[in-house]
Amino acid sequence: MAATNTLLADLKTRAKALGFDAFGVTRADARPDLRDKLDIALANGWHGDMDWMAESAERRSAPEALWPEAKSVIMLGVNYGPDADPLAQLGERGIGNISVYARNRDYHELIKGRLKELAGLLSRRTGAEVKVFVDTAPVMEKPLAEAAGIGWQGKHTVLVSRDFGSWMFLGAIFTSAELPADEPHPESCGSCRRCLDICPTNAFPAPFQLDARRCLAYLNIELKGPIPLEFRAAMGNRIYGCDDCLAVCPWNKFASQTREMKLQARDDLKAPALSDLAQLDDPAFRALFAGSPVKRLGHARFLRNVLIAIGNSGDAELAPLAEARLADADPLIRGAAVWATRRLVAAGKARALALAFLPREGDISVQAEWSAVVQPVRAD
Incomplete structure (x- = not known):
């Protein structure tokens, strides 16, 4: 156990050095409810023309369905909170409003290499197999992040963090290693429904x-x-x-503008x-x-x-x-x-x-x- 705790401490330290703001571990089988939730969404047609969601439903339903060797999942989060309220730009009808996450480099490219480096450290220390995902495979990142304790899925279905509000990029490391799991984060929206009411x-x-x-x-x-x-x-x-439901979340007031990873918006994409x-x-x-x-x-x-x-x-x-x-x-x-x-x-x-x-x-x-x-x- 001491060796495992040392490993996790080293992984967290390295994750922070690589620019990740949140780190949590969950068991691969921690969310047996995902298949039923996915089936309900697909049956109602809520996926629209995204046929790939239905085609990949079996693999999407659980980490073990995607990769049978998976025993644990490490979830990583990156804060991308804006330095100004994006809702203010909706009244400036002469500009094009681009979602905050897309105002700089593609986050997939920014994060994936760093995930691989962290996964490599885990593999070297344990001999376990690893796979990394950044919205690049049928992985239900948000409920897994909730299970790993780094936030909860809000009423707008986006992950909410006490530290970073609704502004979090997520990445996952699947591993065949059995790691101690963190406690899942309880849903903490209370009676608030601002994200629901603002949806245009x-x-x-x-x-x-x-x-x-x-x-x-x-x-x-x-x-x-x-x-x-x-x-x-x-x-x-x-x-x-569209950032409306994210931007109105009251938990955003706790989001620090200090980021471990450089994610500043390009000036030419803030208000083109x-x-x-x-x-x-x-x-x-x-x-x-x-x-x-x-x-x-x-x-x-x-x-x-x-x-x-x-x-x-x-x-x-x-x-x-x-x-x-x-x-x-x-x-x-x-x-x-x-x-x-x-x-x-x-x-x-x-x-x-x-x-x-x-x-x-x-x-x-x-x-x-x-x-x-x-x-x-x-x-x-």
Whole structure:
């Protein structure tokens, strides 16, 4: 036992030196309830178009299902709390609001190498097998982190920490070694429901449940097609992700701005102007977001989001930027440009544009956008 305690102490010391802010251990079989919770979410269709969640359900249901040799799981956390309230930017309609986690390097790349180094130390000291995961395999990191005692899943389903609020990146080390487990963290949300009440699309069917099909972070990142009409106005200027339910969590007041790992936001991604973003071609998009998670979105989906934000801006001076995309080669961009244009220009001009573009439009989804201009759907 003394040797094991020394090992854990050394692992924690090394983890801190590598930049990790939280460390906890749980047994691989500590959450037998995960399969039932996952089955309920899948049966309700809350995963939306993320078919990989259903396809990997068996392996996702438990660490041992993913890797039968797993006996223990070390969960690591990294604080990425912002230095300013991201909710304040939602009122600045001329900028694009990017989720806090995506304003710098892709955290997968930042963390994985350090996880491997820590896992290597464990393997050398014990001879045990190890595997590391940073959102790169069907691992249910948040409930495992709860079991490992580094936080609890809040009513918004995100991990909450007493030390870092709702701002935590998670990584996992699976090992065949049997390590002493930490006590699970009790759920500590109490009667608070701020995260539920602030959601602009009512994406929570109940506390601790998330319907991704209504979540803006799913809609503007994972969804490959047009943003559903009912959610476009609610998107506001959110062009990548949505931090509302995280940012409003009262536990954030305890989050230290001192981080073990350097995760400062890039200045050019804190409040980029929509007028600049709308003019990006594919090479410029790739260059601007090199190393950022935003790059994985691709140019077309990114411009789709920017055009929705332009349509929500209420700024007629941005209308020419939307009009310039009405003839774009990509129908996803064209459709969003139609919606943005008709929100910003006079009805007569919108109708004239529709009569000019609709007859030669070959994509059915873009045709529907133009048809809504020519024959608006009655509100009653």
